[in-house]
Amino acid sequence: MKGGATPLASLPACLSTRYAIGRPLSAPSDDWPWRRVRALLERLSAMAAQALRGRAPAPPPPIAAACVGKGMGVLGGRPVATAALSVGLQTLGVPGVPELKPLTRSEALRLxxxxxxxCHAMLFAPNPGMLFGRIPLRYAILMQMRFDGQLGFPGGFVDRRFWSLEDGLNRVLGLGLGGVRLTDANYLISHVTEGPHRVVAHFYVKQLTLQELHAIEISAVHSRDHGLEVMGTVRVPLYTQKDRVGGLPAFLRNSFVNTAKFQLLYALKVLNMVPVEKLAEAVAATQKLKTPAPETAVAASAPAVPPTTF
Structure with missing residues (x-):
């Protein structure tokens, strides 16, 4: 540089020295604008350095490719996220389940x-276990029993004024589960929720080993929110017993918060955990269970008979 100008590569260091912004990401949230300024300047500095060397910056890897080897693994012979991204914004398509409008990450952030x-996350692990020695468990999927008696995935609301989606999600996961972190490579889909409130629900998935998932279940008992906002963790049964009721159909009869049931079914379909026809059968069985038998309906509508007095 001529005239003693400061090189671009040294700008973040200069700003860090003058404004004392070189703090770790765990610093209090009141310095978040400076962290973003520093990250932006570092990115601009790297781009300028590469341009001076005659090379354009390499484009970021696609999400589907970034998933492999970063806690996502492979399902059905292909990367987990590819199952969703290869077909674009895939709908659920299960009879009896109302569709939600899907959005890409960029569309959701432009709202x-x-x-x-x-932001909520589905943590799962392949499970080679057999129930009663004959029913394959296939996968262990983690959900939570909430303070309001409803089932949901770990996560919560993120204030976009102070946090990125992943930073806010990891903050909530730390309160309810303990040591687990997700990145944008774990992002799956966003949906616009139904109701009077304008809410967009972002959904993440992360594959773990069964030992890692079990360790999270143990650490969740010692988390800050255990016994308060979170009553405990549960695993989702993915099988259907011979009576066509036990297992997944009975589990789907529970009360789910907001989009949790839709997100569960969507992930089971997109990640090839349960065939679509089996999902449709489980949902149909759930609806049949909600319909009272004819004799029960007649008995309920019949007038009460006064007790006999002796």
Whole structure:
């Protein structure tokens, strides 16, 4: 540089020295603008350095490719995220389940300030176990029993004024589960929720080993929110017993918060955990269970007979 100008590569260091912004990411949230400024300047500095060397910066890897080897693994012979991205914004397509409008990550982030953002994660692991020695468990999927008696995935609302989606999600996961972190490579899909409130629900998935998942279940008992906002963790049964009721159909009869049931079914389909026809059968069985038998309906509608007095 001529005239003693400061090289671009040294700008972040200069700013860090003058404004004392070189703090770790675990610093209090009141310095978040400086962390973003520093990250932006570092990125600009790297791009300028590469341009001066005659090389354009390499484009970021696609999400599907980044998933492999970063806690996502392979399902059905292909990367987990590829199952969703290869078909674009895939719908659920299960009879009896209302569809939610899907959005890409960029579309969701372009929504106006009047929208709230919720981020939830499905942690799962291949499970070679056999129930009663004959029913394959296939996968262990983690959900939570909430303070309101409803089932949901770990996560919560993220204030986009102070946090990125992943930073906010990891903060909530730390309160309810303990040591687990997700990145944008674990992002799966976003949906616009139904109801009067303008909420977009972001959904993440992460594959673990069964030992890692079990360790998270243990650490969740010692988390800050255990016994308060979180009553405990549960695993989702993916099988259907011979009576066509036990297992997944009975589990789907529970009360789920907001989009949790839709997200569960969507992930089971997109990640090839349960065939679509089996999902449709489980949902149909759930609806039949909600319909009272004819004799039960007649008995319920019959007038009460006064007790006999002796």
């Amino acid at each position: 106006g300030p009047g929208w709230s953002h919720s």
